Amino acid sequence: MNTARAQEDQPPGPVYVVQEGDSIWGIAQRFNVSVTELSRLNDISDPGQLAIGTNLVIPGLDDVQGILVTGAVSYGENLRSLSRRYKISEDTLARLNRIITPASLFVGSNIILPEESFDQPVRQRVSPAPGESLLELAVKQNLNPWNLMTINEMQGSWETYAGESLLTPTVTSVDTPGGLPAAITNIEVETVPLIQGSTLVVRMQVQGGMDLTGTITDHMFPFFHDVERTYIGIQGIHAMAQPGFFPLIIRGNLDDGTPVSYSQWIYVRAGDFTFERLEVPPETIDPENTRPEEELWESLMVAATSERMWDGLFALPVSPLFAECYPSLYGNRRSYNGSPFNYFHSGLDFCGGVGQDVYAVGAGVVVFADFLTVRGNSTVIDHGWGVYSAYMHQSEIQVEVGEQVEAGQLIGLVGATGRVTGSHLHLEVIVNGVQVDPLDWLEREFP
Ligand SMILES: [Zn+2]
Structure with missing residues (x-):
């Protein structure tokens, strides 16, 4: 019996709502906790009888609160950018999602986050130019450097590099990929997951011009200027490409000299061929x-x-x-x-x-x-x-x-x-x- 939980308004940890098709064993594995611990904390006497809609408190995540929901990882998000955006430490995020290899945050993968995290105000992003210090950036943007450091959970002003995305105190309504330089205002990867023989489309919005290329399954592809600030890259995926994870790499320079080198895993599925x-x-x-x-x-x-x-x-x-x-x-x-x-x-x-x-x-x-x-x-x-x-x-x-x-x-x-x-x-x-x-x-x- 769990006495600590009784009569408290706030459960001692985040809550997962049981969905159709869930089992206690699956949930325990997903959150890397034991079935015994999960059952004890939630007063479950028969693990085989788990009703849809039951609120389960997940142990071992004391620094996370609220309802846990899942979302899909988009291209341009990494552990650091997600941590900053959702105000959860990289450690907790990694633990919550059992991120052990870079491939765990592949494009389109499921990520678990507390529900209210999704309602966090979206902050505007800025990036230091090559050779620019955080202090110089703050002065240029008319921002308080200490405020900038706090928002980005930085220990010191040395912790930045050209092209890195930093959040500012300004709140905007535009949601943008947090792992890429601020001049890339949006990037969309279509046809995910990829299948052998399919066509990959990468659509990118850039402030100013750029000289970037993409690489997938060892094929380098160019970006073409479409309308206004939009650039489009398209690449065929070979019918005999080995199914599995491939890095989708965007590399080159923005017109202001900012170097871009970003890589994220994407899954290529086997086609259904006869x-x-x-x-x-x-x-x-x-x-x-x-x-x-x-x-x-x-x-x-x-x-x-x-x-x-x-x-x-x-x-x-x-x-x-x-x-x-x-x-x-x-x-x-x-x-x-x-x-x-x-x-x-x-x-x-x-x-x-x-x-x-x-x-x-x-x-x-x-x-x-x-x-x-x-x-x-x-x-x-x-x-x-x-x-x-x-x-x-x-x-x-x-x-x-x-x-x-x-x-x-x-x-x-x-x-x-x-x-x-x-x-x-x-x-x-x-x-x-x-x-x-x-x-x-x-x-x-x-x-
Ligand atoms: Zn033929």
Whole structure:
């Protein structure tokens, strides 16, 4: 029996409200406490009978009060920024969330915080310029340096570096990522969690200009200026990328000279792909033929045109008669003529007989239009910002290199040329050098 708790208004610790699907064992594990301790503190006689909505006091967190709720970690937040924002020590935050490795605070991960923490006023952020001391910053911003130190829970004025985000006493209504320099007023990472073959979009608002790049799964991607202060980076995630945690790194300089180097883990999930065994003419899988073609193919899509030419959803590349008729989906693991499944289907196949129309999926410029051994009669269109579309196995190509095309424009005819088992259109979408699932681009507007 717990006598300490009786008749007190304030429970001796934070409270977790039991949710559907919870068990006392799961809760104990989540908060790193023993079932015995949890049961004793909360007078639970039968751990198997835990009603939804029960308030459980969580032991061992005496410095935290209120109802514990969960939220998702956004890109740009780290232990230090969360600690400052929610007024909880880094130690307590780490204990509450059992943060033992940097990967624990990955983008989109669940974090436990006391509910009232979410109602804390959002303070404006400032960052020291290179070589600027805290005192100089305070003078420049017309702030009391001691006040600045207190708000940011700093022990001394030496505890800061260029580009670090500090909170000021000024309260604003804009919620911004606390781990990044103040000049980055917002950053959003779309499509979380990432899946093999998906397209990552990073949207960033910056005061002044910037020269930043992003890196994910070892691919470095540029940011393009969109509207006003917005910059957008897009990167394809390879269909065969090893599932697991990858750092999403933003690096470079802001126009005021502030260096930026920020890294946070993001999870890449395995796609749900099927396995296909195919029989094809042996010369079409002979490395003598495929390697030079592979090299040529990759070289076509290296450049990233700074102008964005496509707009909105990608258009259907075939007649609406063949909409949603796919002989083979993107990402399928493939075996050719009894080989291991170390090939994958790099595009989306559309049904269609020889001579049916092929249309451009978006506006752009034709950068390739020729016959290739594996791909047959092929056309590649540059849509800008590192995005390309490619059309293969055509019976006829009806555009020339350098030609500007519009979305939905007739560019060729369906065929059965190259490494095929029958007539169809193979469509690829390439984002900064990586083939992605074209269905995403037909169903969702990028960026
Ligand atoms: Zn195909």
